[in-house]
Amino acid sequence: MLGVARMMQQPVQPAEATRSAVSVKNLDIRFGGKGAEFTALSDVSVEIPEGALVTMLGPSGCGKSTLLRAVADLVHVSDGSISVLGQPPKKAREGRDFAFVFQEATLLPWRSAIDNVGLPLEVGKHDSSLPTADPQEMLALVGLKGREKALPHELSGGMRQRVAIARALVTRPRILLMDEPFGALDEITRDKLNEELLRLWQETGTTILFVTHSIPEAVFLGEYVLMLESLPGRVKEFMKVDLPHPRKLAVRDTVEFIRITAKLRALLEEC
Numbered sequence: 001m002l003g004v005a006r007m008m009q010q011p012v013q014p015a016e017a018t019r020s021a022v023s024v025k026n027l028d029i030r031f032g033g034k035g036a037e038f039t040a041l042s043d044v045s046v047e048i049p050e051g052a053l054v055t056m057l058g059p060s061g062c063g064k065s066t067l068l069r070a071v072a073d074l075v076h077v078s079d080g081s082i083s084v085l086g087q088p089p090k091k092a093r094e095g096r097d098f099a100f101v102f103q104e105a106t107l108l109p110w111r112s113a114i115d116n117v118g119l120p121l122e123v124g125k126h127d128s129s130l131p132t133a134d135p136q137e138m139l140a141l142v143g144l145k146g147r148e149k150a151l152p153h154e155l156s157g158g159m160r161q162r163v164a165i166a167r168a169l170v171t172r173p174r175i176l177l178m179d180e181p182f183g184a185l186d187e188i189t190r191d192k193l194n195e196e197l198l199r200l201w202q203e204t205g206t207t208i209l210f211v212t213h214s215i216p217e218a219v220f221l222g223e224y225v226l227m228l229e230s231l232p233g234r235v236k237e238f239m240k241v242d243l244p245h246p247r248k249l250a251v252r253d254t255v256e257f258i259r260i261t262a263k264l265r266a267l268l269e270e271c
């Protein structure tokens, strides 16, 4: 019966279907051994269009990070499937098709900003077929031109996170997976980085999957918002954000922005 229901369920799709960067079909993720099994994600289906910036919202523990980690081949898929640019996540990882940015910048404290950015290139330097970008250019792209030689402790939290983003971009990933990357930053820095991320997204054309706890951040950044509900984690909503680009922070004062955030807040309360 479950199988029939699953076959009938269609993946949640954006209004204008384009090529998918990430295709998730009937995904189940369970943790723990037999008898102590916990279902983190159940029957999750979603299509992330190539080049889209999709923000992910949902109550704590609903499985946002688990979904991101499954796309990155860091979590075992119990049932269903994930396809990243038409291949299994493991293949996409080997081809460096995606990069991950975490809440903490996790820079090597003894390496300068430029050497931290260049680190992924050292790891894959034996394989000349892998795409690379110039670390200096990537630092300039995130607004850190002139700070190449600075050590992580000489940079602010926001600057360290920019270094982490530059490091993620240095392998020219087609997909950027971001797990609450600005969650630990103060509001002013976060606002600034939000605007910069939108600029980066438009300049690079990278597909971005971005986890956040902030509804305004999800709406400001998102071309689409994916909302998960909890226990077990399921898709609650996949919504297009109809706000024009390029977006500036002032868009948050518009009636349309307030309407969208109110709608999402109401949905979140149901989760």
Ligand SMILES: Nc1ncnc2c1ncn2[C@@H]1O[C@H](COP(=O)(O)OP(=O)(O)OP(=O)(O)O)[C@@H](O)[C@H]1O
Residues within 6 Å of the ligand: 031, 032, 038, 040, 058, 059, 060, 061, 062, 063, 064, 065, 066, 067
């Ligand atoms: N490796 C693991 N082993 C066992 N349970 C896990 C593991 N990873 C995650 N979980 C569980 O899966 C559920 C989803 O966790 P996840 O971190 O994905 O949620 P989240 O939505 O990202 O939460 P938050 O918003 O609080 O960061 C939680 O109940 C968590 O305890």
